[in-house]
Amino acid sequence: MARTLRTIDELAGARVLAPTPELEDVAARYAVALTEDVLHLIDRTDPDDPIARQFVPDARELDTRPEERSDPIGDGAHSPVKGIVHRYPDRVLLKPILTCPVYCRFCFRREFVGPGANALDPAELDAAIAYIANTPDIWEVIVTGGDPLMLSPRRIRALNAALSAIPHVKVVRWHSRVPIVDPGRVTEELAGALANTARTVWLAVHCNHPRELSAEAAAALSKLRRAGVTLVSQTVLLKGVNDDAGILAALMRRLVEHGVKPYYLHLADLAPGTSHFRTTLAEGRAIMQALRGRLSGIAQPTLVLDIPGGYGKVPAGPAYVEDALGAGPLITDPAGKTHSYPG
Ligand SMILES: *Cc1c(COP(=O)(O)O)cnc(C)c1O
Numbered sequence: 001m002a003r004t005l006r007t008i009d010e011l012a013g014a015r016v017l018a019p020t021p022e023l024e025d026v027a028a029r030y031a032v033a034l035t036e037d038v039l040h041l042i043d044r045t046d047p048d049d050p051i052a053r054q055f056v057p058d059a060r061e062l063d064t065r066p067e068e069r070s071d072p073i074g075d076g077a078h079s080p081v082k083g084i085v086h087r088y089p090d091r092v093l094l095k096p097i098l099t100c101p102v103y104c105r106f107c108f109r110r111e112f113v114g115p116g117a118n119a120l121d122p123a124e125l126d127a128a129i130a131y132i133a134n135t136p137d138i139w140e141v142i143v144t145g146g147d148p149l150m151l152s153p154r155r156i157r158a159l160n161a162a163l164s165a166i167p168h169v170k171v172v173r174w175h176s177r178v179p180i181v182d183p184g185r186v187t188e189e190l191a192g193a194l195a196n197t198a199r200t201v202w203l204a205v206h207c208n209h210p211r212e213l214s215a216e217a218a219a220a221l222s223k224l225r226r227a228g229v230t231l232v233s234q235t236v237l238l239k240g241v242n243d244d245a246g247i248l249a250a251l252m253r254r255l256v257e258h259g260v261k262p263y264y265l266h267l268a269d270l271a272p273g274t275s276h277f278r279t280t281l282a283e284g285r286a287i288m289q290a291l292r293g294r295l296s297g298i299a300q301p302t303l304v305l306d307i308p309g310g311y312g313k314v315p316a317g318p319a320y321v322e323d324a325l326g327a328g329p330l331i332t333d334p335a336g337k338t339h340s341y342p343g
């Protein structure tokens, strides 16, 4: 497996930062990891490189704002047993592992993930599976973490076997950044372990910038697709990384070119020390409006806001239909002009 950089000294040695005491403080507070693949994507001549910005620690992470929360989307409030988050009746999150191949500086679970964070032990995993088996409303299991593609193929096969033994679970969805940041992990064996199950398997790949779709990442996605995994994407809208309609249009097109259906564009959550990454809701809506005019329908993600406190995700993009009092609805076209429509 390729080398992973985990300390300020190692990152300084790779010339992606200059060490300071503040950066040591950041690394003491939040997990750090950057893979060799990500290192190769960084343009060291660009001080604002959008890849570096996502993974290289920054002193601004020490600035925690009053509106920020350690558990921004309220996972803790909806956890009936360890490793399960059950917020919507028909689906649960299952978090077997809390490690990741990289540690994104904007991560909404940054207070919980890290190399030292405990995975579920075998008894806890059994209890989580038992909760799913005993809750017939659960139609879909979303395996997340951490990054569940850090599990070995053997453990993925075992998890698939346990889930496919539950008759009401029809769909298994994995959320992962591995195909992008550590594509070498996606071997034929791992792709087969994910896909060879009696259930339909989806994978939501986390990808934020068109440059993340390297040839190696494309090969990993292709392996998953050929194995029978249906691919969708999740992107976080990040200031200084992708808060630009042109960059997002390029990203969404490249995802579609690689057989990945753009799914969600998330407004950045109120995670601690991440204010330098957040855009406003209005900026997100304006970008979505620009994408509507210029981008194929199959390349359109849905802009979503996870309401702080655990109230759920809602679409937050611009509205195209407005009820005008006394008249029919008023429709806005992609260029911004309004039209009437007879009810
Ligand atoms: C995001 C999330 C899901 C998945 O939501 P979808 O809209 O189906 O993608 C499920 N459960 C929890 C707790 C979540 O945060």
Ligand code: SF4
Residues within 6 Å of the ligand: 099, 100, 101, 102, 103, 104, 106, 107, 108, 109, 110, 113, 145, 146, 147, 177, 206
């Ligand atoms: S891969 Fe996902 S869970 Fe892991 S640090 Fe990045 S955003 Fe957080």
